[in-house]
Amino acid sequence: MPRISAERKQDRLQSILDAAGRVFAAKGLQAASMADVAQDAGVSDGLLYRYFENKRALVDQVLQEFYERLLARLEKEVARHSRIEDQLGTLIQLHLKAFVEEPGLCRLFISEVRVASNYPGSNIQALNRRYTRVLLRIVDGAAKKRQIKAGLDATLFRDLLFGGIEHLAWRHVNGGRRLNIESDANVIAGILLDGVKNRSRTLG
Amino acid sequence: MPRISAERKQDRLQSILDAAGRVFAAKGLQAASMADVAQDAGVSDGLLYRYFENKRALVDQVLQEFYERLLARLEKEVARHSRIEDQLGTLIQLHLKAFVEEPGLCRLFISEVRVASNYPGSNIQALNRRYTRVLLRIVDGAAKKRQIKAGLDATLFRDLLFGGIEHLAWRHVNGGRRLNIESDANVIAGILLDGVKNRSRTLG
Amino acid sequence: MPRISAERKQDRLQSILDAAGRVFAAKGLQAASMADVAQDAGVSDGLLYRYFENKRALVDQVLQEFYERLLARLEKEVARHSRIEDQLGTLIQLHLKAFVEEPGLCRLFISEVRVASNYPGSNIQALNRRYTRVLLRIVDGAAKKRQIKAGLDATLFRDLLFGGIEHLAWRHVNGGRRLNIESDANVIAGILLDGVKNRSRTLG
Amino acid sequence: MPRISAERKQDRLQSILDAAGRVFAAKGLQAASMADVAQDAGVSDGLLYRYFENKRALVDQVLQEFYERLLARLEKEVARHSRIEDQLGTLIQLHLKAFVEEPGLCRLFISEVRVASNYPGSNIQALNRRYTRVLLRIVDGAAKKRQIKAGLDATLFRDLLFGGIEHLAWRHVNGGRRLNIESDANVIAGILLDGVKNRSRTLG
DNA sequence: GATGAATGAGCCTTCATTCAT
DNA sequence: AATGAATGAAGGCTCATTCAT
Structure with missing residues (x-):
């Protein structure tokens, strides 16, 4: 008791x-x-x-929750849209917003998450996969509608997207480039979608 | 004396x-x-x-030289090509190669360069701009040849590119995804070029 | 209630x-x-x-019980023999055996009991005296039978014996010298008995 | 420089x-x-x-020096005597004296040296052997003079001696038994010498 | 210019002990 | 009686940085 x-x-x-x-x-x-x-x-x-257990475990948990919060939002909001462009645009917007709203955690996330993900037992890997799955669903949907050719390498696509968002957010947070979340998100979504429109499976 | x-x-x-x-x-x-x-x-x-002056300054310098070496290679090799696709592909290839060849510095660069770039007096910002300039030259060339619409926001483009490369390289270095430098570089170049083909100026 | x-x-x-x-x-x-x-x-x-009351008190009690168990065995088994040599040999054997059978407690006992015996209120002193009494009974018996001269300082004798046993046991436990309990016990008993055979009271 | x-x-x-x-x-x-x-x-x-390197290493060194000082004294003084009884008596006296003169170190030595001797790289083992060698020389001398039978197990003898001295010294230091260094030493020497007088090789 | 001995603040972590429940 | 959450002091150790030589 x-x-x-x-x-x-x-x-x-x-x-x-x-x-x-x-x-x-x-x-x-x-x-x-x-x-x-x-x-x-x-x-x-x-x-x-x-x-x-120790400092590392505490940070891991903090980052994990941040990541999980982000993913939950992404999954929920993306599902509300049916057009590929809107789905991808929403995803990017939310991702940017998450970073911009919590710049401190954003910084922590960016500079630690990759290192953290190497720790044995870290759940970050699982979250990365979950993120990939969200993307995959969008991409697959697009493929079915013939908006893009089937077989795009989702991890490469995810890295491009994730990396770009990170950079954008980071520079914004550090006073570099002003961010217009909505329009920037749409531009990125547009570039990537147009980019993969005619691209077939490229990697295992 | x-x-x-x-x-x-x-x-x-x-x-x-x-x-x-x-x-x-x-x-x-x-x-x-x-x-x-x-x-x-x-x-x-x-x-x-x-x-x-202190440890930080030493690291900064190390990273700066790494970045400078990378840039020098990029500028030299990109200039050898005239087709947009080749220029961009070359740039990506060299960037990936630099990271893969020096995984230790790569890791350092990725996890520290953004932090470092905030330090007052750091030259990393200047190098970022120099990187942007390389890209800008390619993009402008493409615009002139009407391969892409004029006015693409180069910094956004750079972030997309740079971020993607970083992610790809990092995951490779950490044993995640196997990297096929040449083909991966071409895929990325293809996606981004196709993506911006019809996109007009979007941001300042 | x-x-x-x-x-x-x-x-x-x-x-x-x-x-x-x-x-x-x-x-x-x-x-x-x-x-x-x-x-x-x-x-x-x-x-x-x-x-x-605290950790120290707990350890003291543990050691005390170990010591008491040992003493009870000693007193009981020694009483079974009538020849001096057998009495002393038995005592030594049992003492060695106790240590060897419980190496963990043995180690604890050896490295802590002397410190513990200093604590006010510790009963270890009383147990030391009880150990002395066992020896004394043997020695007195031997004196009566004229096997040794009367008046041997029992505490000195005890320290010699106890110390030797401890050392022997410790080194065995720590992988130093192999112990042959029975024969080693007899050798020690023999040495000490022969040693005190003609020795008269030396100390109060 | x-x-x-x-x-x-x-x-x-x-x-x-x-x-x-x-x-x-x-x-x-x-x-x-x-x-x-x-x-x-x-x-x-x-x-x-x-x-x-760390606390342990510091203690080890302290104990080692204490032990070495003791051994140097022993070796030097014992060599001055030619009669077995005097040699052994001197050894015991000096050993007791060393402990009594530095009760603090004595306590440390007794409660730590055995543990310390287990540490890999500890020199305590070597010093133990050196102590044994001093004893061995005495015993061998006695054997040659037919004062004791040849073949006594020196390590057993050493443990008996060392252990007894330790106990005696410890109890004195802790206010137990008053120590009369000279006479106690002689008694012990006498007991042990008489004890081994007719004892032949007993252990490997 | 060069050395490397010396500093000392600071940090993570442990654990005996207490006390509200 | 029993619990176990909570405390907080204490300690070993590291290392960037300084400065006498």
Whole structure:
């Protein structure tokens, strides 16, 4: 019989995750100490280690939740549209928006997610695949409607898309290029769709 | 009268930079200490600080040289071709090749260059612009030949391209997707060129 | 009216002591945490502190029980013999056997018991005296039979014996010298008995 | 060309070792922190790690020097005597004296040396062998003079002796039994010598 | 110019112990 | 009685950077 309700424990967990998100986003993974996170969460240092094995595990979780939130939005919103252009445009818009709305996490995500995804047991790989699946559904739909030739290599397509979005978002966040989310998203969607329109399977 | 000739100093500088490149690439920025670099370069710890203000400055320089080497190759080789497709394909190929040939620096570059580019006084921004210029020349050439409509936003185009290449290279380096440099480069070039064929100026 | 019967409480106490013995022996005092003990005993961390004031007290108790078990065996088995040589040989054999059979506790005992015996309130001193008494009985018997001269300093004799056994056992446990319990015991008994045969009281 | 003379470095090393001896002896290995040692030595925390890889290595060195000092004394003084009884008596006296004169180190030695000797690369084993060699020389001399039968197992003999001395010294240091170094040493020497007088080779 | 000894702040992590439930 | 969440002090260790020589 737990003396402390499951909700309470959930709250603690969530408040730690939130704090970690804020602190890591604000100071960067390297510069932010576990003590910083604990203080921001209003708990003791030691408690962090009851919920997360170590700093790495905490960051991983933060990034994972960010990624999951993004994916959930993507899947839901993309499904609302039926035209290929709208689906892809929506996906790009949401992705850009997610990054722009949470620039700190965005920075963290971009600079850590690839490294994190290498850690054994990391779920980031699974999320990457999930992202690919969203794209795949769009591409397959387009192929069925003969809007693009069948057989496009989805991972290559995903890398092109994902990479471009990342770059765009990053530069915006860092004060480089102003972003017009809606129109930029449409341009990118247009370029990529036109680009693959007549392209057949290119890679296994 | 300097006790040590300018050339000698240049040599020292270069050997430090080389050592830093090797060490940072091999162990990662975080795990590599200044002492590691000094040892690899065969100089004392203290000497590093005569040539570079701090660790950050040293890394910046390493990345900058890597970027510069890449750009020099790009500019030279791209200029050899006259067909748009060949120019773009060459650019992509060289970029991928640079990353694949030096996976350690590639990793460093990808995970640090954007951060580095924020540091005041960093020259990375200038190199980004130089990269943009290479692209711009290709795009303008294409526009003149009416292969694409005039006015494509080159920075957006660059981000798409650069981001995609980065992602592709990263995943290859980390054992994800096998890379077929030549064909992959051509596919990407094809997609992007087709994509922008009918697209007019979209952003400032 | 106690909610928990006295027996139940005894069971708890004993299961904690058993767990502590296992855990401390397996991991060493330093490396074993109270949480480890609690888990092994199947109780909560907090409960340990109802039965023992702190970690030190718990270890003391574990060692004490080990020592007591050893003494009980010694007293019982030694009494079965009437020849001095057999009495001493048996004592040594049992002592060695106890250590060799429980190498973990043996290690703990050797490296902690002397420290523990300093703690105020520790009963280890009393057990030392009890050990001395066993020896004394043997020595006195021998004196009566004129096998040794009267007046041997029993504590000195005990230290010699105890120390030698400890060393022998320790080195065996740590893979140093192979132990042949029976013959080694007899050799030691022989040396010491012959050694004190003609020795008169030396110290108060 | 070292900027700091080798002597200076030696001084530092020695002052750290001395401080470590003092601090570990006074507070116990566990309770003494590296910071304590650094403070006592008047150096920074970090410097300790320039001279010793870690805490363990520092303790090892302290114990080793203590042991070496003891052995040097033993070897030198024992050689001065020709009668077996005097040789053994001297050895025991010096050993007891060493422990009694430095009770802190003695405690450290007794409670740590056996553990330390297990560490790979520890020199304690070598010192143990050296101690055995001193004994062996005495025993062999005695055997030649027909004072004892040839073939006594020197390691068993050493354990008996060493263990007894340890116990005696320990109890004295902890306020147990008063020690009369000279006479106790002679008693022990007498017991052991008489004990082995007629004993032939007993173990490999 | 060069050295490398020295610094010392700072960080992650552990764990005995407490106490609200 | 029993739980186990929570605490928080403490400690070993690293390493960028400085500075006397």
